[in-house]
Amino acid sequence: MLKFERWLEVYGPSYLDGLGWTAVVALVAAVAAIAWGTALLAVRLQGGRWGGRAVDAYVQLLRNIPVLVPIYIIYFGFPLIGLVWPAVVCGGLALVLQNGAYISEIFRGAYQAIDHVQFDSAKSIGLSHWHTFRKVTMPQVIVYSLPALGNQVVLLLKDTSLLSAITVAELTMHAKLLTEQTGAAYEAFVVVAVLYLALVGVFEVAFGLAGRAVRWP
Amino acid sequence: MRSTLRRLAGSLAVLVLLLSTLATAVAQEKSRLDIVLERGKLIVAALSPTPPFAFTDDKGQLVGFDIDIAHLVAEALFKDPSKVEFVVVNSEGRWPAIESGRADMGVGGTTTYPDRAIRVAFTRPFIDSGISILVTKKSGIKSLADLNNEKNTVANLNNPQMADRAKKFFPKAKVLTFDTPSAEFLAVQSGRANALQIDTAVAEYFANTSKDQFDVLPQMLTPSQNNGIFMKPGDFKWWLFLDTTVGELRSGSWYPKYVEVYQKWFGKNPPPQKFYVPQ
Numbered sequence: 479m480l481k482f483e484r485w486l487e488v489y490g491p492s493y494l495d496g497l498g499w500t501a502v503v504a505l506v507a508a509v510a511a512i513a514w515g516t517a518l519l520a521v522r523l524q525g526g527r528w529g530g531r532a533v534d535a536y537v538q539l540l541r542n543i544p545v546l547v548p549i550y551i552i553y554f555g556f557p558l559i560g561l562v563w564p565a566v567v568c569g570g571l572a573l574v575l576q577n578g579a580y581i582s583e584i585f586r587g588a589y590q591a592i593d594h595v596q597f598d599s600a601k602s603i604g605l606s607h608w609h610t611f612r613k614v615t616m617p618q619v620i621v622y623s624l625p626a627l628g629n630q631v632v633l634l635l636k637d638t639s640l641l642s643a644i645t646v647a648e649l650t651m652h653a654k655l656l657t658e659q660t661g662a663a664y665e666a667f668v669v670v671a672v673l674y675l676a677l678v679g680v681f682e683v684a685f686g687l688a689g690r691a692v693r694w695p
Numbered sequence: 696m697r698s699t700l701r702r703l704a705g706s707l708a709v710l711v712l713l714l715s716t717l718a719t720a721v722a723q724e725k726s727r728l729d730i731v732l733e734r735g736k737l738i739v740a741a742l743s744p745t746p747p748f749a750f751t752d753d754k755g756q757l758v759g760f761d762i763d764i765a766h767l768v769a770e771a772l773f774k775d776p777s778k779v780e781f782v783v784v785n786s787e788g789r790w791p792a793i794e795s796g797r798a799d800m801g802v803g804g805t806t807t808y809p810d811r812a813i814r815v816a817f818t819r820p821f822i823d824s825g826i827s828i829l830v831t832k833k834s835g836i837k838s839l840a841d842l843n844n845e846k847n848t849v850a851n852l853n854n855p856q857m858a859d860r861a862k863k864f865f866p867k868a869k870v871l872t873f874d875t876p877s878a879e880f881l882a883v884q885s886g887r888a889n890a891l892q893i894d895t896a897v898a899e900y901f902a903n904t905s906k907d908q909f910d911v912l913p914q915m916l917t918p919s920q921n922n923g924i925f926m927k928p929g930d931f932k933w934w935l936f937l938d939t940t941v942g943e944l945r946s947g948s949w950y951p952k953y954v955e956v957y958q959k960w961f962g963k964n965p966p967p968q969k970f971y972v973p974q
Contacts, residue, residue, distance in 0.1 A: 565871075654853055661813075662790075663787075663791035664791075
């Protein structure tokens with residue numbers, strides 16, 4: 479029934495392009511989302527009452543809508559106001575906006591785990607707000623939040639599949655095209671499942687190594 | 696690290712187990728015709744929205760020419776056109792919907808192609824169709840020759856036939872690939888694309904509903920195509936029933952019912968099926 483060997487022989491190599499797009503989009507979006515999450519945390523900590531409220535509102539909004547909605551709004555909506563960006567940019571931006579919101583919350587949790595005596599100490603040795611954030615807060619925030627951050631990056635990786643709705647030629651899109659071409663949905667998507675698993679494996683191992691590297695004695 | 700790898704190996708094992716159960720579950724002898732009659736209800740996969748073939752109207756009801764054809768099939772089965780349940784699918788979701796047995800048959804602007812017929816069974820056509828290009832008036836495109844230009848972007852559906860026609864008729868234009876006709880149309884409305892490729896009837900419907908914005912190019916990419924009911928291949932009894940029903944609708948005892956439905960959606964009589972049948 480499922481002639482997998484033949485399937486892999488004929489269509490196997492064609493998956494590589496899609497795999498490449500998925501990996502690159504996930505990697506770039508993950509780095510950008512972590513940067514955006516850091517920026518949101520900085521505004522929350524240093525931006526005063528209104529900065530904190532603005533970040534709160536932003537996080538609530540982005541956390542509570544499915545990411546497909548911002549993807550559609552940016553891809554189909556922005557051209558109406560004259561902003562025609564490539565599909566992969568639109569999709570990547572939507573992923574960064576939402577995952578940045580989640581990551582800023584992860585960072586906030588990690589921030590609260592830091593002993594606040596440290597901030598008094600930082601002040602007493604004359605560190606500025608910015609220096610404290612950069613040299614005292616963030617290094618510890620990153621270390622404390624690594625496991626949760628790893629999870630979030632895996633979620634982001636899987637959400638890249640939604641970019642197939644807006645013409646990005648990533649892994650899921652490739653499987654959709656193969657299904658249309660051959661009618662073989664099981665074969666097409668089983669290979670995709672295995673490839674996503676492998677990619678998630680790579681990311682998890684990378685985060686595992688990072689976690690080991692920064693672990694305190 | 697080792698635990699990560701072990702967990703992944705575990706999930707792979709579960710996947711393989713799942714697949715082997717699937718493969719054995721596929722073996723099935725009984726004809727779908729008997730299953731449908733016993734169930735007392737026909738389940739139809741409908742590619743929607745593909746107006747005027749299949750789409751959701753203002754009241755949230757699934758309507759269209761192909762939907763009415765499905766109701767007529769239900770009437771043939773149960774003497775009751777209402778005994779149908781529709782499963783809405785997207786472009787590439789059509790084939791697994793019938794192959795998995797979720798739906799008994801499928802409709803929705805679906806063209807019969809020889810290369811499709813390897814994996815899917817089709818009845819004889821229940822309507823003639825063709826493929827046309829819808830362009831925005833703003834684009835100033837008047838012909839296929841105008842369309843073949845680097846500055847144009849054409850929205851396609853994700854089937855290989857669309858990609859082949861793009862290579863043949865407008866190789867210089869950029870191409871975007873979507874999984875529903877409505878996403879194609881959205882791309883043209885939002886200015887992402889200035890043309891789209893779709894069944895002629897669907898193109899005309901889009902052009903008529905938003906007048907002054909769109910034109911359908913006079914030259915067709917394929918002037919003669921057949922849209923049929925599609926189903927899982929290998930079930931002769933079920934295929935024969937559906938093919939006979941379509942044959943009777945199109946040029947036989949149920950022709951008056953067919954004319955009525957055709958009139959409702961296209962405002963004209965169907966092209967003559969037999970030279971001695973008066974128009």
